[in-house]
Amino acid sequence: MNFKNSMSYDRLDIISVKNKIDRYLINTPVLRFDFVDSLCNCEVFFKCENFQHTGSFKYRAALNAIKSIPDSYKKRGVITHSSGNFAHALSRAASELNISCYIVMPSNTPDFKKMSVLKYTENIIECKPTLEAREHMTKKVMRENNLFFLHPSNNMDVILGNSTCAFEFFEENQNLDYIFSPVGGGGLIAGTCIAMNHFSKNFRVIGAEPSNVDDAYRSLISGKIETNKSTNTIADGLRTNLGSINFPIIQKHVKEILLVSEEEIMNSLNIILNQLKLVVEPSSAVVLAALIKNRDNFKNKKIGLIMCGGNIDFNSLKF
Amino acid sequence: MNFKNSMSYDRLDIISVKNKIDRYLINTPVLRFDFVDSLCNCEVFFKCENFQHTGSFKYRAALNAIKSIPDSYKKRGVITHSSGNFAHALSRAASELNISCYIVMPSNTPDFKKMSVLKYTENIIECKPTLEAREHMTKKVMRENNLFFLHPSNNMDVILGNSTCAFEFFEENQNLDYIFSPVGGGGLIAGTCIAMNHFSKNFRVIGAEPSNVDDAYRSLISGKIETNKSTNTIADGLRTNLGSINFPIIQKHVKEILLVSEEEIMNSLNIILNQLKLVVEPSSAVVLAALIKNRDNFKNKKIGLIMCGGNIDFNSLKF
Numbered sequence: 294m295n296f297k298n299s300m301s302y303d304r305l306d307i308i309s310v311k312n313k314i315d316r317y318l319i320n321t322p323v324l325r326f327d328f329v330d331s332l333c334n335c336e337v338f339f340k341c342e343n344f345q346h347t348g349s350f351k352y353r354a355a356l357n358a359i360k361s362i363p364d365s366y367k368k369r370g371v372i373t374h375s376s377g378n379f380a381h382a383l384s385r386a387a388s389e390l391n392i393s394c395y396i397v398m399p400s401n402t403p404d405f406k407k408m409s410v411l412k413y414t415e416n417i418i419e420c421k422p423t424l425e426a427r428e429h430m431t432k433k434v435m436r437e438n439n440l441f442f443l444h445p446s447n448n449m450d451v452i453l454g455n456s457t458c459a460f461e462f463f464e465e466n467q468n469l470d471y472i473f474s475p476v477g478g479g480g481l482i483a484g485t486c487i488a489m490n491h492f493s494k495n496f497r498v499i500g501a502e503p504s505n506v507d508d509a510y511r512s513l514i515s516g517k518i519e520t521n522k523s524t525n526t527i528a529d530g531l532r533t534n535l536g537s538i539n540f541p542i543i544q545k546h547v548k549e550i551l552l553v554s555e556e557e558i559m560n561s562l563n564i565i566l567n568q569l570k571l572v573v574e575p576s577s578a579v580v581l582a583a584l585i586k587n588r589d590n591f592k593n594k595k596i597g598l599i600m601c602g603g604n605i606d607f608n609s610l611k612f
Numbered sequence: 613m614n615f616k617n618s619m620s621y622d623r624l625d626i627i628s629v630k631n632k633i634d635r636y637l638i639n640t641p642v643l644r645f646d647f648v649d650s651l652c653n654c655e656v657f658f659k660c661e662n663f664q665h666t667g668s669f670k671y672r673a674a675l676n677a678i679k680s681i682p683d684s685y686k687k688r689g690v691i692t693h694s695s696g697n698f699a700h701a702l703s704r705a706a707s708e709l710n711i712s713c714y715i716v717m718p719s720n721t722p723d724f725k726k727m728s729v730l731k732y733t734e735n736i737i738e739c740k741p742t743l744e745a746r747e748h749m750t751k752k753v754m755r756e757n758n759l760f761f762l763h764p765s766n767n768m769d770v771i772l773g774n775s776t777c778a779f780e781f782f783e784e785n786q787n788l789d790y791i792f793s794p795v796g797g798g799g800l801i802a803g804t805c806i807a808m809n810h811f812s813k814n815f816r817v818i819g820a821e822p823s824n825v826d827d828a829y830r831s832l833i834s835g836k837i838e839t840n841k842s843t844n845t846i847a848d849g850l851r852t853n854l855g856s857i858n859f860p861i862i863q864k865h866v867k868e869i870l871l872v873s874e875e876e877i878m879n880s881l882n883i884i885l886n887q888l889k890l891v892v893e894p895s896s897a898v899v900l901a902a903l904i905k906n907r908d909n910f911k912n913k914k915i916g917l918i919m920c921g922g923n924i925d926f927n928s929l930k931f
Contacts, residue, residue, distance in 0.1 A: 324641060326663070343889040344645070570662040570922035572889035603889035607926060 343603025357454030379445035446478025447536025455484025477531035500550035501583035530576035662922025676773030698764035765797025766855025774803025796850035819869035820902035849895035
């Protein structure tokens with residue numbers, strides 16, 4: 294399969310994507326919490342991708358992307374640049390499928406993230422912590438080893454892999470009115486839109502984004518891809534910008550992106566860890582924060598929240 | 613109902629206990645984790661009482677106990693001594709049922725535990741951090757206010773309340789070969805035995821206990837209630853001793869108690885938090901530690917693990 298045209302997903306059978314990667318995935322549980330239902334006056338369903346292999350939805354993306362590369366590259370390997378969940382996910386997916394995997398990581402990547410990748414591949418290449426250095430180093434290593442490059446979010450196979458999350462969610466909960474997805478690089482929310490489009494027009498996808506990195510919010514208003522001037526948010530998974538492949542999908546299907554402050558994210562994280570007893574990373578807390586902030590607009594509705602991941606360093610936490 | 617004779621449970625209909633408190637409870641989810649199945653070469657089912665109201669199974673105990681006190685006391689109130697989950701659970705159950713609740717707490721109780729109780733009652737009475745001081749203060753306040761005393765574990769209504777946990781567990785997973793329960797005061801494992809006895813003789817209850825507070829292990833061998841000389845374990849919920857009501861039940865039904873070291877508890881806690889992404893307290897980690905240590909004896913079996921609670925202070929964690 295080849296999806297050069299980002300809008301061609303309408304014709305795709307996402308069930309075939311699901312079938313392709315299903316046996317490697319955990320069909321993650323959907324949990325309910327009375328505490329949140331009472332707090333928000335609605336029925337809230339948590340899709341727990343923090344329980345997915347490698348601790349995030351990115352494993353779906355990595356699996357589908359790596360299974361979709363041309364056969365000739367399967368012998369040579371893949372490369373990505375990521376300091377976080379996509380690096381972890383791709384290294385495991387590659388290891389599972391016996392494909393070589395190279396990860397370009399900024400030198401300031403926390404040790405616990407590096408350790409997660411080292412379990413599956415020794416090919417970690419450090420670079421200076423700038424976007425330019427990342428891209429330069431990735432191109433260099435890619436050319437030297439003739440590798441296939443996989444972008445963490447702006448890649449149609451990545452997006453289709455992500456769509457299996459909302460696919461499962463909706464299969465189990467046919468009556469959802471809304472699904473809230475965090476917005477970082479845009480891969481998860483675009484995949485969620487594709488699943489929504491496949492199943493029904495009756496539920497809506499809502500984006501949730503930190504105010505400090507509100508590129509998607511501004512992009513929807515201006516109609517072109519805006520970038521973030523700073524990456525100053527605790528939600529480390531959401532610091533990246535939208536891309537040319539996922540933005541048109543988001544633009545077509547997402548009517549609303551809700552912004553939340555750092556304090557609101559921390560309060561939500563505190564609730565999830567200390568009241569709900571789920572280990573999630575701050576990016577997951579962003580969607581609950583958005584619901585709590587706007588709860589008056591969602592009274593008595595059925596809300597699905599995607600807990601996108603659970604990779605958090607406890608030693609860095611201070612409440 | 614009045615259960616003065618601790619062995620009379622054989623004739624009890626525990627379904628009536630379940631019906632009495634069911635509407636106040638969360639039927640907590642049972643989760644599976646591929647990671648643990650692979651690690652232990654068996655099928656492991658996690659009953660997540662960390663998701664129960666007040667973050668532990670103790671809410672079952674507190675509800676049933678407080679609903680079983682004589683009517684005349686319902687106007688005056690109840691009292692217990694506890695620094696932990698029973699204090700939290702009883703104060704909420706009392707608040708739910710509009711009954712006054714007094715909690716005697718050692719002066720060295722961590723702030724986060726005190727805060728949990730203060731949400732539901734202002735009647736916290738501090739005492740010196742010794743068992744004698746606790747008991748003395750409890751008696752004093754009880755007499756002064758004519759209150760009904762509820763022991764956190766050595767009380768038949770507490771034990772019957774706890775039995776609803778294994779009841780739900782077994783209702784959902786009829787084919788379990790073993791249920792692992794932590795052993796502290798003995799209330800949870802005794803309740804688990806009662807549920808087992810009600811349902812079937814085909815599955816066995818295994819106790820899990822920290823080596824540093826191995827009173828139950830030694831009691832099973834000697835045939836009488838042994839006490840702990842120190843309370844030096846991270847599993848703060850398991851520092852207490854067995855009692856005269858739960859011990860005969862445990863003696864009759866539990867054939868094996870598995871001991872684990874502090875290091876094994878920490879490793880297991882690390883797995884649960886960082887791999888499984890569940891927030892549990894160290895007492896919950898004790899059962900997984902016992903399974904991991906003895907996994908060769910449980911190959912291909914279906915194992916139920918009770919995650920007894922999730923009240924942990926993240927600020928105190930260091931991995």
